[in-house]
Amino acid sequence: MKRSYHEKVIDHYENPRNVGNLPKGDMDVGTGLVGAPACGDVMKLQIRVGEDGVISEVKFKTFGCGSAIASSSYMTERVKGMTLEQAGAVKNTEIAKELCLPPVKLHCSLLAEDAIKSAIKDYQTKRAKRTAAATPPPSASASTQTAAHA
Ligand code: FES
Numbered sequence: 001m002k003r004s005y006h007e008k009v010i011d012h013y014e015n016p017r018n019v020g021n022l023p024k025g026d027m028d029v030g031t032g033l034v035g036a037p038a039c040g041d042v043m044k045l046q047i048r049v050g051e052d053g054v055i056s057e058v059k060f061k062t063f064g065c066g067s068a069i070a071s072s073s074y075m076t077e078r079v080k081g082m083t084l085e086q087a088g089a090v091k092n093t094e095i096a097k098e099l100c101l102p103p104v105k106l107h108c109s110l111l112a113e114d115a116i117k118s119a120i121k122d123y124q125t126k127r128a129k130r131t132a133a134a135t136p137p138p139s140a141s142a143s144t145q146t147a148a149h150a
Pocket residue numbers: 036038039040041064065066067068105107108111
């Protein structure tokens with residue numbers, strides 16, 4: 001029987017790395033949820049980012065083809081220990097080359113690129129909100145001071 005997947009894809013498919021979930025409500029976690037319109041496959045990729053800005057943990061869940069599962073599994077290994085900037089620069093072409101994906105499966109690796117970018121964006125949005133919440137608006141502190149001196 002002819003096997004259409006490269007052995008690297010089969011390895012990630014049969015032994016997927018970092019499958020699971022991180023708590024979505026955790027302020028240090030960013031979640032990317034993306035879909036491929038062409039086939040309907042869906043990928044969720046989550047990152048936990050430390051105070052140093054480095055990705056310390058990565059989890060994924062993919063409902064899709066073997067190439068999509070392998071791409072997300074590979075992506076979790078690739079970006080762990082990276083800064084957000086480094087992780088955001090990982091291209092699907094690198095994944096496709098590493099896993100020897102044929103051209104017809106390129107969009108599967110693109111799903112992984114989109115998922116990490118989406119997770120990074122989600123984390124940055126959360127962080128910006130947290131920073132804004134921790135900083136009192138200037139007018140509020142001014143009126144507090146006025147009230148204190150009255
Ligand atoms: Fe659509 Fe693989 S066939 S993600």
